[in-house]
Amino acid sequence: MEWVLRPAQGLRGEFIPPADKSITHRAYLFAAAARTPSEIENPLQSHDCEATLNALIQMGAEVRRLSGAAIALYPPTEWHSPAGSLDCGNSGTTMRLLMGMIASRPLVAELQGDASLSRRPMERVASPLRQMGATIEGSQAPLRIRGGELEGIDFVSPVASAQVKSAVLLAGLRARGTTWVREPELSRDHTERFLSGLGVDMLRRPDGAIGVEGGAEWEGFRIRVPGDLSSAAFWIVAACLVPGADLVVRGVGVNPTRTGLLKVLTQMGADLEVLSESSAQGEPVADLRIRFRSGLRPFKIEGEIVPQLIDEVPVLSVLATQAEGTSTLRDAAELRVKESDRIASTAEMLRKMGAQVEVHPDGLDIHGPVQLGGTRVDCNLDHRIAMAAAVASLIAADETRIAGAEAVLTSYPHFLDELNRLRVD
Numbered sequence: 001m002e003w004v005l006r007p008a009q010g011l012r013g014e015f016i017p018p019a020d021k022s023i024t025h026r027a028y029l030f031a032a033a034a035r036t037p038s039e040i041e042n043p044l045q046s047h048d049c050e051a052t053l054n055a056l057i058q059m060g061a062e063v064r065r066l067s068g069a070a071i072a073l074y075p076p077t078e079w080h081s082p083a084g085s086l087d088c089g090n091s092g093t094t095m096r097l098l099m100g101m102i103a104s105r106p107l108v109a110e111l112q113g114d115a116s117l118s119r120r121p122m123e124r125v126a127s128p129l130r131q132m133g134a135t136i137e138g139s140q141a142p143l144r145i146r147g148g149e150l151e152g153i154d155f156v157s158p159v160a161s162a163q164v165k166s167a168v169l170l171a172g173l174r175a176r177g178t179t180w181v182r183e184p185e186l187s188r189d190h191t192e193r194f195l196s197g198l199g200v201d202m203l204r205r206p207d208g209a210i211g212v213e214g215g216a217e218w219e220g221f222r223i224r225v226p227g228d229l230s231s232a233a234f235w236i237v238a239a240c241l242v243p244g245a246d247l248v249v250r251g252v253g254v255n256p257t258r259t260g261l262l263k264v265l266t267q268m269g270a271d272l273e274v275l276s277e278s279s280a281q282g283e284p285v286a287d288l289r290i291r292f293r294s295g296l297r298p299f300k301i302e303g304e305i306v307p308q309l310i311d312e313v314p315v316l317s318v319l320a321t322q323a324e325g326t327s328t329l330r331d332a333a334e335l336r337v338k339e340s341d342r343i344a345s346t347a348e349m350l351r352k353m354g355a356q357v358e359v360h361p362d363g364l365d366i367h368g369p370v371q372l373g374g375t376r377v378d379c380n381l382d383h384r385i386a387m388a389a390a391v392a393s394l395i396a397a398d399e400t401r402i403a404g405a406e407a408v409l410t411s412y413p414h415f416l417d418e419l420n421r422l423r424v425d
């Protein structure tokens with residue numbers, strides 16, 4: 001599918017972002033592993049989360065769609081090995097978290113993915129799970145896993161990755177003894193918050209490691225999934241780019257391990273206002289107002305803030321093209337193993353639109369301000385590149401074409417409808 005987008009004269013209105021993708025995946029997995037049924041209100045209905053749900057159904061979970069956007073999930077009465085291979089589509093979270101679930105049960109499963117997912121590193125999860133006692137063939141999809149009885153380990157992850165951390169903790173919940181995970185910087189902590197909310201004791205060591213005891217059990221739960229800041233990010237940044245823009249976002253998750261974008265925008269001098277803040281099921285939620293302001297300062301992103309904005313780099317890079325000076329990003333080599341190599345694909349997209357960008361092994365330098373021009377961008381099976389390009393199109397001099405735009409179905413199926421609703425022509 002190719003989108004053809006024109007520049008906008010303004011952006012105005014209120015929006016509710018789609019439900020948080022990370023929390024939806026975890027809600028499905030923790031509901032399937034619970035002793036009794038759960039109700040999940042407002043789950044993200046997108047290809048990535050459907051992949052997780054379908055895999056759980058293939059292993060014995062049952063799902064009933066309730067009225068409104070809610071589902072009831074019944075845990076398997078008996079887990080069984082899936083008959084066919086589990087299709088994780090484009091979703092790294094699906095594949096990595098399922099690896100932890102399957103490794104700790106007497107199941108045999110094959111996990112496969114699309115061309116993008118099949119290129120991504122799985123050894124970072126396979127290796128600790130093997131140390132715990134699982135048998136895993138392959139270091140990239142397709143993977144074959146034979147799970148069973150595991151031993152707890154003390155794992156030091158070489159990367160700050162919530163997917164790695166969560167996969168090992170999921171396995172640890174059914175392993176003998178205690179399982180510890182330490183990461184170089186804190187990645188998103190939805191798993192820890194979710195498990196604490198379910199009454200599971202989360203252990204913490206002075207060196208920052210978190211741990212779980214094997215054998216934890218929990219009852220089914222009710223959860224309402226908050227809005228996804230990583231999806232709202234496209235409109236928040238768009239409002240910083242389009243002269244006269246004024247947007248309000250309602251009910252967006254503002255977990256501090258996810259709000260690097262808001263911290264960077266504040267440093268850049270953006271007009272960002274927190275209208276209200278509350279909390280739901282252990283996750284902070286806010287309403288925000290964002291208005292255009294000219295003369296934004298460039299950003300300098302490095303170190304521990306990187307995991308807090310890891311999914312927002314493509315769209316923040318679009319904003320950097322309009323800042324007054326050179327923005328720099330470092331310590332972000334993880335971007336090279338996302339749905340695409342996001343250092344390369346962000347640079348390619350921006351250069352095609354006329355931006356001045358230098359590529360580093362672990363980041364980018366982006367020189368602003370420049371007038372962007374329209375072009376044709378291929379989003380390389382990467383939803384966030386497609387949506388970042390769509391945001392750039394709002395301030396381009398002419399028409400922008402985005403090839404492979406169906407990639408947005410993985411996280412934001414109604415993105416284009418929302419764009420058409422919020423834009424002023």
Ligand code: S3P
Nearest residue numbers: 022093160161162163164310311
């Ligand atoms: C996710 C964690 C992040 C993020 C991804 C979702 C999660 O990946 O990029 O979109 O739900 O745990 P890493 O943890 O591998 O950095």
